[in-house]
Amino acid sequence: MGKDGLQVTMDEFLPLRDVVFNTLRKAILTGELKPGERLMEIHLANRLGVSRTPIREAIRKLELEGLVTMIPRRGAEVAQITERSLKDVLEVRRALDALCAELACERITETEKAELANACAEFEKATKTKDTTVIAKADVALHDIIVAATGNRRLVQLVNNLAEQMYRYRFEYIKDESQHERLIEEHRIIYESIMANDSAAAAKAARIHIDNQEKSIMKQIRLENGQRQPV
Amino acid sequence: MGKDGLQVTMDEFLPLRDVVFNTLRKAILTGELKPGERLMEIHLANRLGVSRTPIREAIRKLELEGLVTMIPRRGAEVAQITERSLKDVLEVRRALDALCAELACERITETEKAELANACAEFEKATKTKDTTVIAKADVALHDIIVAATGNRRLVQLVNNLAEQMYRYRFEYIKDESQHERLIEEHRIIYESIMANDSAAAAKAARIHIDNQEKSIMKQIRLENGQRQPV
DNA sequence: CGTTTGCATTTTGTATACATGAATTGTATT
DNA sequence: AATACAATTCATGTATACAAAATGCAAACG
Numbered sequence: 001m002g003k004d005g006l007q008v009t010m011d012e013f014l015p016l017r018d019v020v021f022n023t024l025r026k027a028i029l030t031g032e033l034k035p036g037e038r039l040m041e042i043h044l045a046n047r048l049g050v051s052r053t054p055i056r057e058a059i060r061k062l063e064l065e066g067l068v069t070m071i072p073r074r075g076a077e078v079a080q081i082t083e084r085s086l087k088d089v090l091e092v093r094r095a096l097d098a099l100c101a102e103l104a105c106e107r108i109t110e111t112e113k114a115e116l117a118n119a120c121a122e123f124e125k126a127t128k129t130k131d132t133t134v135i136a137k138a139d140v141a142l143h144d145i146i147v148a149a150t151g152n153r154r155l156v157q158l159v160n161n162l163a164e165q166m167y168r169y170r171f172e173y174i175k176d177e178s179q180h181e182r183l184i185e186e187h188r189i190i191y192e193s194i195m196a197n198d199s200a201a202a203a204k205a206a207r208i209h210i211d212n213q214e215k216s217i218m219k220q221i222r223l224e225n226g227q228r229q230p231v
Numbered sequence: 232m233g234k235d236g237l238q239v240t241m242d243e244f245l246p247l248r249d250v251v252f253n254t255l256r257k258a259i260l261t262g263e264l265k266p267g268e269r270l271m272e273i274h275l276a277n278r279l280g281v282s283r284t285p286i287r288e289a290i291r292k293l294e295l296e297g298l299v300t301m302i303p304r305r306g307a308e309v310a311q312i313t314e315r316s317l318k319d320v321l322e323v324r325r326a327l328d329a330l331c332a333e334l335a336c337e338r339i340t341e342t343e344k345a346e347l348a349n350a351c352a353e354f355e356k357a358t359k360t361k362d363t364t365v366i367a368k369a370d371v372a373l374h375d376i377i378v379a380a381t382g383n384r385r386l387v388q389l390v391n392n393l394a395e396q397m398y399r400y401r402f403e404y405i406k407d408e409s410q411h412e413r414l415i416e417e418h419r420i421i422y423e424s425i426m427a428n429d430s431a432a433a434a435k436a437a438r439i440h441i442d443n444q445e446k447s448i449m450k451q452i453r454l455e456n457g458q459r460q461p462v
Numbered sequence: 463c464g465t466t467t468g469c470a471t472t473t474t475g476t477a478t479a480c481a482t483g484a485a486t487t488g489t490a491t492t
Numbered sequence: 493a494a495t496a497c498a499a500t501t502c503a504t505g506t507a508t509a510c511a512a513a514a515t516g517c518a519a520a521c522g
Contacts (some may be wrong), residue, residue, distance in 0.1 A: 015303070015505070017291070040473070051507040055286075056475095060248070060291040066385075072246065073513055075474060088385040095330040096323070103322070123301040152299075158389065246475070271503070283504095295509060304483060309489045 016054035021061050023048065028067050028078050039076040065154040083221050086166065086215075093162045094210040100159060101202035102192050103150035113195060115204065119145050120191045127180040135174050142187060146194070149153045169217045181215065186212065190228060249287035252292050254279065259298050260398040270299060270307040296392065314452050317397065318445075324393045325441040329366060332433035334381035336425050344381045344426060350376050351422045358411040362407050366405050373418060377425070400448045410447065417443065 002079060024044075029032040041052045048055070059076045061070045068076040079085075107115070119142040126138035143163070147156050173179075186209045193202035255275075258264040270290060272283045279286070290307045293299040299307040310316075339347070350373040357369035374394075378387050404410075416439045425432035 017505085042473075045507095052474095053506055053508090057288060057291045060288045061295045064292045064295045066388075072516090073474060085385070091334070091383055092327070092330070098325070099326040119439070123290055145431050152319045155323050157297075158323060164412050177303045222441060248475085271502070276477095284476055284478090286506095304504065305485095 017057040018160075020048060020050065021046075021055045022046050024058055024062060025065075025067060026166075027166055028062070031168040032115075033078050035080045037078045037079050039078065041073060041075070044091075058185035069129050070225075081165075081217065084218065086221065089165045090210060090214045090217075093159070094207050094214075096155065096159050096162065097206040097210055098203040099146050100150050100155065101206040102191060102199040103152060103155070103192065104146045105152050105197045105199040105202050108149040108194060112145060116142070116149070116191060116194065120187055123187055124184050127184060130177065132171055133166050135180075139170075139174065139183075146190070148209055149194075166213075166217060169220055170176070172220050173213065173216045176216070182212065247281050248288040249273075251279060252289035253279065253287045255289055255293060255412075256298060256395075258282040258295075259293070260395055261398045266311045268309045270309065273307070275397065276357065280322060287432045288320050297396070314449065314456070317400075319449065320393055320396045320425050321441060321448075324361075324390070325438050325445075327386065327390050328437040329434040330443055331378050331381050331386065332421060332437040334386070335377045336428050336430040336433050338382050339380040339425060341375060347373070347376050347425065349420060351418055354418055355415050358415060361408065363406050364439055366411075367400065367401055370401075370405065370414075377421070380425075397444075397448060400451055403451050404444065404447045409445070410443075413443065441456075 014183075024033070024039070026207070033039070039054050041059075044055050045052045059068060063156050065077065067079055069079050070076055119138070123135075123138040123142050126135045147159050150156070186205065189205040191211065192204055193199075193205055254269070255264070264270070272286050272290075275286050276283050276458050284411075288297060294301050294307065298310055300310045303305055350369070354366070356367040357366045360366070378390050381387070406415075417436065420436040421433055421440065424436055
């Protein structure tokens with residue numbers, strides 16, 4: 001139960017650095033490694049059963065991704081998430097999600113339209129299970145289709161990275177059942193706008209979607225900060 | 232006690248990986264290292280007078296930044312710039328530059344307004360020198376002020392990264408004197424919109440600005456691709 | 463009693479060594 | 493001459509070794 005949450009048993013054919021990178025990233029995003037926590041190389045190396053080299057290389061990538069901060073001659077620690085940094089991320093994401101919606105309108109293929117319709121239905125079904133993991137997966141799947149429909153690889157990469165930053169809050173945010181109806185409705189509007197090739201409506205709906213996420217997440221952050229002060 | 236003495240030492244002893252990272256990035260962006268060129272660790276290590284370790288760590292960061300691509304068991308090479316990848320970058324940049332303009336309208340301080348006015352004048356002066364380097368510097372300075380005025384650190388980071396990707400084309404693009412009047416005019420419109428707190432106008436002007444850059448850069452790319460075939 | 467100094471431990475930063483896989487070259491055979 | 497195959501070379505992937513810097517603690521000093 002527990003402490004061996006960090007396991008590298010995923011892909012045996014990827015370079016160790018990538019396995020370590022994915023493992024650490026997941027651990028940070030799920031909150032298993034908490035903000036401010038130090039990432040000590042030897043410790044991680046022992047725990048993951050590899051040498052320091054892949055650990056270091058993974059940390060370099062996490063550093064550039066903004067998930068860890070480097071302190072010279074002291075090493076890496078999990079980046080602190082402040083209300084400010086989340087607001088910054090969401091502000092950018094609002095613009096990029098709107099862009100995604102617009103581009104999806106212009107470029108979505110018939111196949112993708114079918115996938116999108118399916119994903120929407122799946123999401124509505126998922127909310128009925130009340131299983132947070134299932135709902136989160138369905139939500140991600142739906143967004144992934146829209147983002148992919150833009151056909152812009154760089155945009156896909158950036159939006160995914162930004163979405164990641166809020167990953168740990170996503171669960172809490174989805175847990176709130178009172179929001180499910182609203183979520184379904186927001187998805188429906190985005191879906192219909194894309195189907196109707198109405199860029200403006202799709203972009204607007206995407207922005208509103210993010211706005212609501214922001215409200216929900218900010219409420220949580222303030223709760224958390226009220227409970228325990230940062231060191 | 233000598234606090235500034237410590238600070239000097241800190242500045243002087245930048246980790247080698249960062250020195251290497253900056254060196255390689257600059258070499259790639261200026262075209263000194265050409266797309267498709269292999270980055271061999273031992274070779275680079277000898278050339279820069281360091282061991283493979285800092286080289287590897289620098290490459291990991293360049294990889295995440297999209298400036299090099301990794302081929303398993305073969306190593307890193309400078310990322311190919313295709314028309315497609317530049318179109319993707321510009322599409323995102325158009326949205327983010329528009330966002331920058333909007334946010335700058337809302338948040339710019341009086342000090343920054345003065346700086347912006349100055350930077351605009353400086354740019355116009357710079358075009359008169361016909362010195363590409365001077366013009367490019369003035370152009371960057373102007374944009375930096377607008378981006379900084381958004382007060383959004385993540386946005387600053389992302390926009391700078393995207394701008395980097397087109398760095399090597401920037402010179403060619405600025406070299407074309409017939410475009411200078413247009414450039415000055417575009418800057419003026421953006422500047423005046425921000426001064427007037429007119430978000431919509433500023434965003435629109437920023438988009439047009441990128442559109443024109445895109446046209447200019449794409450013309451170059453096609454010329455280049457016509458001259459020499461990609462490997 | 464508080465401050466400082468010095469030592470030990472810890473941890474990063476860098477270099478190097480070893481192994482595996484890929485590519486190339488050379489040779490032999492058809 | 494061309495092709496297939498083997499051997500060698502070379503580069504990456506990984507591990508480990510070594511040095512410098514920082515932290516923590518304790519003892520000595522004011």
